[in-house]
Amino acid sequence: MTAIRDTETIRILTVDDHQLLREGIAAVLESQEDMTIVAQASNGREAVESFRRLRPDVTLMDLRMPDMSGIEAITVIRHEFPNARIIVLTTYAGDAQAAAALKAGAAGYLLKNLVRKELIETIRAVHSGKRRIPPEIATEIAEHVADDELTDREIEVLRRVAAGKSNKLIAAELDISEGTVKTHMKSILPKLDASDRTHAVMIALKRGILDL
Amino acid sequence: MTAIRDTETIRILTVDDHQLLREGIAAVLESQEDMTIVAQASNGREAVESFRRLRPDVTLMDLRMPDMSGIEAITVIRHEFPNARIIVLTTYAGDAQAAAALKAGAAGYLLKNLVRKELIETIRAVHSGKRRIPPEIATEIAEHVADDELTDREIEVLRRVAAGKSNKLIAAELDISEGTVKTHMKSILPKLDASDRTHAVMIALKRGILDL
């Protein structure tokens, strides 16, 4: 039995700020003989530290976490270790979030309402170098790839709109003219296919462009 | 050992649409000798059925679920079994949600980012007839008890505002005059302490008065 080679065991890092969920993942994975959890982290910063130290074969990463978000953590890890295999495991937060995670280098994107089998199957697939995006998420992302994305400035404006600020106030905060804020709004509305600023904010929330 | 009385074992029902999280709860609770999970449900409807059949001592209930929400399930269960001890276990969804759950009869309100100890301690406390509301949630709720609540009609209007509809369109949909919609808005904004309709929608989302 001691002859089983290490390379046959998938070494896993789990990252989520919900201890209960990590326990659930652990319970599921530890029933698999070829999987072992080598560390757990509860935010992005800890995830990066653990990854550097342990170089897990597969990382399960939530996106919304205090301290450092999953997207940031994925970006840092993949920058240092381009071969890192990372699976996002989160509640759905919109196509923009999912697309950002994949752009940052995630190899899979799972929703937390999955069943054991999907989790295990995806870990094996990603470990062997494949990518795994569930069709419903792929579809959502595909629906918006052709869209014109909001620029950083436009998001900055929209974030303030969501805070209930008038164009005039936003202009003062950003130190630009009110006319320019209006120009940005005139660019934002058609990009999001929104009928007015309130609608634009709602769409941005649903798509994960803004956070609540 | 067979002399230990049944009444010393706390019989628990867990309700959550995330299988992984239920596994986590199970892993934590089954390490406790005096706790046993008698059933699991993945939505409100199943929760009500399971409760009727098994009469668990304590129920752990999520709020957002398909089919029937946790609030509805709590309402139904407590109507049939006024002594049912139910603990809400959810990600924070605003003071309005929490207040609604407590009004429906929940005895505790826990957040999913809790640690094992809190969960176990709360189950024991609630089982023995106590109520347990974490101070940060109690504070949030308390901050708004003095507020004038939105009426059903106002929420109906606000929901449509959130959908990006103009006062005129909302008036047509509700079959009232545009002036009346404006009257409702003039009532909504100060109640939510919002500067405009966009702000009102954001506040309603954060407080759990509206869903995304």
Next chain:
DNA sequence: CCAAGGATCTCCCAAAAGGGGTAGGGCACC
């Protein structure tokens, strides 16, 4: 060097939203 995209600014105009006040009708609770 030129093109493209982004950010900035201006002007004009119509539509929508917000703030003030007033008021009638219906319904439930004392």
Next chain:
DNA sequence: GGTGCCCTACCCCTTTTGGGAGATCCTTGG
């Protein structure tokens, strides 16, 4: 039989928003 609350409706007026068009400046990338 009031009192209070809600929904409804209207008035007037100001501010804000959204739509159309044009134009400059700067940076980035062939």
